[in-house]
Amino acid sequence: MGLPVALAGTAARRSSPVTAPLSHAVRDGRRAGTAMLVAIALGMVAANSSLAESYAFLHHYPLRLGLPPLQVEAPLIDWINQGLLTVFFFQIGLHTKHEMTTGALASPGAAAIPAAAALGGMILPAAVYTTFNYFDPVKLGGWAIPIATDIVLVLGFLSLFGGRLVPGIIAFVTTAAIFDDLGAVIVIALFYGEIEAVWPLAVIATGLLGLLGLNRCLHTRLAPYLLAGVVLWFGLVATGLEGAVAGAVVGLSLPLSAFPAHSASHTERRISPVALFFVVPVFAFFNGGVPLEFAHPALATDSVALGIAAALVFGKPAGVLAGTLLAVRLGFGSLPAGVTARDIAATALLAGLGFTMSLFIVTIAFHDPLLTDTAKLAVLAGSGLSAVIALITLTTGTRKTE
Numbered sequence: 001m002g003l004p005v006a007l008a009g010t011a012a013r014r015s016s017p018v019t020a021p022l023s024h025a026v027r028d029g030r031r032a033g034t035a036m037l038v039a040i041a042l043g044m045v046a047a048n049s050s051l052a053e054s055y056a057f058l059h060h061y062p063l064r065l066g067l068p069p070l071q072v073e074a075p076l077i078d079w080i081n082q083g084l085l086t087v088f089f090f091q092i093g094l095h096t097k098h099e100m101t102t103g104a105l106a107s108p109g110a111a112a113i114p115a116a117a118a119l120g121g122m123i124l125p126a127a128v129y130t131t132f133n134y135f136d137p138v139k140l141g142g143w144a145i146p147i148a149t150d151i152v153l154v155l156g157f158l159s160l161f162g163g164r165l166v167p168g169i170i171a172f173v174t175t176a177a178i179f180d181d182l183g184a185v186i187v188i189a190l191f192y193g194e195i196e197a198v199w200p201l202a203v204i205a206t207g208l209l210g211l212l213g214l215n216r217c218l219h220t221r222l223a224p225y226l227l228a229g230v231v232l233w234f235g236l237v238a239t240g241l242e243g244a245v246a247g248a249v250v251g252l253s254l255p256l257s258a259f260p261a262h263s264a265s266h267t268e269r270r271i272s273p274v275a276l277f278f279v280v281p282v283f284a285f286f287n288g289g290v291p292l293e294f295a296h297p298a299l300a301t302d303s304v305a306l307g308i309a310a311a312l313v314f315g316k317p318a319g320v321l322a323g324t325l326l327a328v329r330l331g332f333g334s335l336p337a338g339v340t341a342r343d344i345a346a347t348a349l350l351a352g353l354g355f356t357m358s359l360f361i362v363t364i365a366f367h368d369p370l371l372t373d374t375a376k377l378a379v380l381a382g383s384g385l386s387a388v389i390a391l392i393t394l395t396t397g398t399r400k401t402e
Helices: 010-014 016-047 052-059 076-102 108-133 151-164 167-191 200-216 222-239 245-253 261-288 297-301 303-329 341-352 356-365 369-397
Strands: 062-067 070-075
Touching: 016 052, 016 151, 016 261, 052 076, 062 076, 070 076, 076 167, 076 222, 076 245, 076 261, 076 356, 108 167, 108 303, 108 341, 151 167, 151 341, 151 369, 167 245, 167 341, 167 356, 200 222, 200 245, 222 245, 261 356, 261 369, 297 303, 303 341, 303 369, 341 369, 356 369
Parallel strands: none
Antiparallel strands: 062 070
């Protein structure tokens, strides 16, 4: 969720090839983060004003796509979450593949520590949530809600401290977020969704085999990959699994090393604004609007709300820091030059900004409207509190760069 950023050391601060992408990614993060927050605010206003009835009507407005017998009918909110969000997942897959080909993930040694940070930042918050909801099977289904970090908002917050943070820490956070996004996609694919029919499995296999064949042949035209991705998406939706995952699979299947350099970068430049400035705000508007009429003081003691908030505010940063320090101690790699454990601890507080992916997991983890609204409010509250704590810490505790 952001532009490619390679790991950078202290010497890279004066190197334009590194600092330019860093500043570009941070600038995009600031603008996209602002757009997302505005969309969430508008959604909250719509859900809690005279527009509430129209807002709910739009949510459930039925839309039909395709021709019999290959036809899918679903409410608008499902088309947004399962269809439109596919573009965002495609960006995640494409961005990850770009980094695997020419960026930070191309070197296993350089990627080991951010990968460990992301893994710790997924395991510990899931454990925290599970602790609060272990004895309730329905509520336990939301264990993955706090595992994801919204890198768009993280980069937006980091932009406020551009002169106070070494480039290496921004690159470290971005690289860890790539693994975080990919991990969340894998969790969604493996643990959410129930197979409702068997025949679409053949459609899924057809899509996957098509992508595999194109990849092995090093085909360098994008259209056939997208066509195979549509087949995969349809099979996933018809089966009852999460169709948006198809976007990430398509992005990861592209053999970017065989693509002309200008073609690969052109594709990413075109898809990134659509994903960040249209898809994510639309998703945030329709998923961030929570009616507050059901909210009451007892909600603060609900195990779902407590589990999500505690996991985001405490579990996420603690997991990122623990994963980083453990990997360094075990000799898997080292921190970027100029980056200290204190820098990691300060910026790890931003890992509690869940938002986009967390809100998406809420929609697929719970089917009870009360649980869904409770979880969404907890995501917004936990992310907001994480932002405040991080803002105070980074304002008072960061050191100026040279």
